[in-house]
Structure formats: C-alpha cells, structure tokens
Amino acid sequence: xxxxxxxxxxxxxxxxxxxxxxxxxxxxxxxxxxxxxxxxxxxxxxxxxxxxxxxxxxxxxxxxxxxxxxxxxxxxxxxxxxxxxxxxxxxxxxxxxxxxxxxxxxxxxxxxxxxxxxxxxxxxxxxxxxxxxxxxxxxxxxxxxxxxxxxxxxxxxxxxxxxxxxxxxxxxxxxxxxxxxxxxxxxxxxxxxxxxxxxxxxxxxxxx
Amino acid sequence: xxxxxxxxxxxxxxxxxxxxxxxxxxxxxxxxxxxxxxxxxxxxxxxxxxxxxxxxxxxxxxxxxxxxxxxxxxxxxxx
Numbered sequence: 001x002x003x004x005x006x007x008x009x010x011x012x013x014x015x016x017x018x019x020x021x022x023x024x025x026x027x028x029x030x031x032x033x034x035x036x037x038x039x040x041x042x043x044x045x046x047x048x049x050x051x052x053x054x055x056x057x058x059x060x061x062x063x064x065x066x067x068x069x070x071x072x073x074x075x076x077x078x079x080x081x082x083x084x085x086x087x088x089x090x091x092x093x094x095x096x097x098x099x100x101x102x103x104x105x106x107x108x109x110x111x112x113x114x115x116x117x118x119x120x121x122x123x124x125x126x127x128x129x130x131x132x133x134x135x136x137x138x139x140x141x142x143x144x145x146x147x148x149x150x151x152x153x154x155x156x157x158x159x160x161x162x163x164x165x166x167x168x169x170x171x172x173x174x175x176x177x178x179x180x181x182x183x184x185x186x187x188x189x190x191x192x193x194x195x196x197x198x199x200x201x202x203x204x205x206x207x208x
Numbered sequence: 209x210x211x212x213x214x215x216x217x218x219x220x221x222x223x224x225x226x227x228x229x230x231x232x233x234x235x236x237x238x239x240x241x242x243x244x245x246x247x248x249x250x251x252x253x254x255x256x257x258x259x260x261x262x263x264x265x266x267x268x269x270x271x272x273x274x275x276x277x278x279x280x281x282x283x284x285x286x287x
Contacts, residue, residue, distance in 0.1 A: 166223075
C-alpha cells in the first residue's frame with residue numbers, strides 16, 4: 001500500500017541516516033551534523049551561560065562528547081535533542097564552576113515563587129520592537145533574560161527560542177513534562193513582566 | 209475558570225493543544241477578564257520577540273572558527 005509506505009518514510013528524520021553513517025566512521029556525515037546544529041548549540045550555551053567564551057568552549061566540548069559517545073546514542077530520541085542535552089549539561093556545569101557561591105541546578109529555582117504572578121496589566125504599545133534600534137533592542141532582550149534564574153532561562157530557551165516541544169525539552173533537561181510546563185509558565189511571565197517596563201503604554205515615556 | 213487555571217492552560221492554548229470545550233472556556237475567561245487578556249497578549253509578544261530577534265550574534269567568522277576547532281578535535285580523537 002503506497003500511501004502507508006510514504007507515510008512511514010516521512011517519519012524517518014534525515015539525521016537518522018547521517019548518524020548511522022557517522023557511527024560507521026564517516027567523518028563527512030558527522031561534519032554535516034555539526035554544520036546543522038552548531039548555531040543552535042552555540043545559542044543554547046550562550047543563553048544559559050550568558051558568556052560568549054564559555055559558549056564557544058561548550059559548543060566544542062558538546063560536539064566532541066557527542067562524537068565520542070555516538071555509539072551510546074540509541075536513537076530513542078532525536079539526535080538534536082540528545083545533542084542539546086549534552087550542551088545543557090555542559091552549560092550548567094560551567095555555571096556551577098563560575099558561581100561558586102550559588103548552586104545552579106534545574107531544581108534550584110522551584111523555590112523561587114515570587115516574580116511569576118502577573119502584576120503589570122498595562123498593554124504594550126503596537127510594534128514594541130520598533131521603539132528601539134536593533135542594537136538597543138538586543139541589549140534589552142539580553143539584560144532581561146539574564147535576570148532570570150538559570151533553570152527558567154534554560155527552559156525558556158529550549159521551548160521558545162529553539163522551538164523544542166514540551167516533551168523534547170523534558171527529555172533534554174531530564175525533567176518531567178509538568179515540571180517543564182510549570183517552569184516555562186514562570187519564565188514567560190517573569191520575562192513578560194520585565195519587558196513591560198520597556199514596552200508598556202505609558203504617558204511617561206518608554207524607559208523604566 | 210479562575211485566572212490561575214487560565215494561566216496554567218496558556219502553554220497548551222498557544223500550542224493549539226486544547227480541545228473545543230477548554231478552548232471555549234479559555235476564550236470566555238479572556239472576554240470577561242481584561243487582566244488575563246493583557247497577560248495573554250503580552251506573553252505571546254514576549255515569546256515572538258525572543259523567537260524573531262537574534263539575541264546573540266553568531267558571525268560567520270566565529271562559526272567557521274568553531275567548526276574547524278570541533279572537526280580538528282574529533283579527527284585527533286580518531287587518530
């Protein structure tokens with residue numbers, strides 16, 4: 001039945017063949033995987049660590065680890081999710097090393113209850129991005145996400161910046177689906193609240 | 209539906225993962241609660257701003273340098 005066959009064929013992710021070739025020692029296949037995901041891995045690492053040098057190191061380390069452990073990749077998840085998981089672990093480890101006085105883990109922020117309940121109910125001005133120049137907007141977005149606890153920042157990055165599904169995010173972070181959902185809600189609400197300072201409709205100007 | 213229940217459904221609502229009954233409840237809540245309407249609208253904008261703007265640059269020069277470093281490391285490990 002051709003219809004069913006084509007349906008099955010569509011479900012096989014193109015990475016599967018590349019990973020199979022890479023496992024057999026095909027460096028060109030692995031290089032293609034690197035090319036496909038280096039931008040994403042760098043972005044994830046930079047979002048979590050907020051540090052470009054760390055993100056560069058993590059990107060290299062994550063791909064190297066993936067290369068070394070390729071045999072252990074069973075294909076139960078997408079290759080990209082597996083790779084993101086390695087990069088997230090490397091990033092959190094890096095944060096722990098850097099912030100010796102503070103523990104950094106995916107569990108730490110569960111206790112941070114405040115700052116999630118909406119307080120600002122002002123509407124935003126239309127096309128808020130156009131209120132600022134590209135450089136200034138980037139600065140606002142970086143400063144705002146930097147203020148989030150690492151665990152929230154990580155969930156938001158995977159779900160909303162990288163567009164992973166809730167299930168993929170849970171898998172990449174070793175969290176349950178409800179835990180991802182609860183962190184994502186808080187992360188989104190905290191970011192929204194902070195961005196409102198810049199984008200809300202006021203008579204006093206846009207700056208907080 | 210309370211405001212707290214509404215917020216807990218926001219993710220599924222954005223993803224289009226709510227069934228018809230729940231969708232009707234969500235829409236009815238937004239209609240009568242202007243606070244939640246604003247929160248929903250500005251949360252949606254928050255997501256799209258982060259999704260559509262490259263917060264961190266990844267210039268071609270950096271990509272090439274990283275790419276070369278990764279492949280060098282891997283080929284050394286193989287040798």
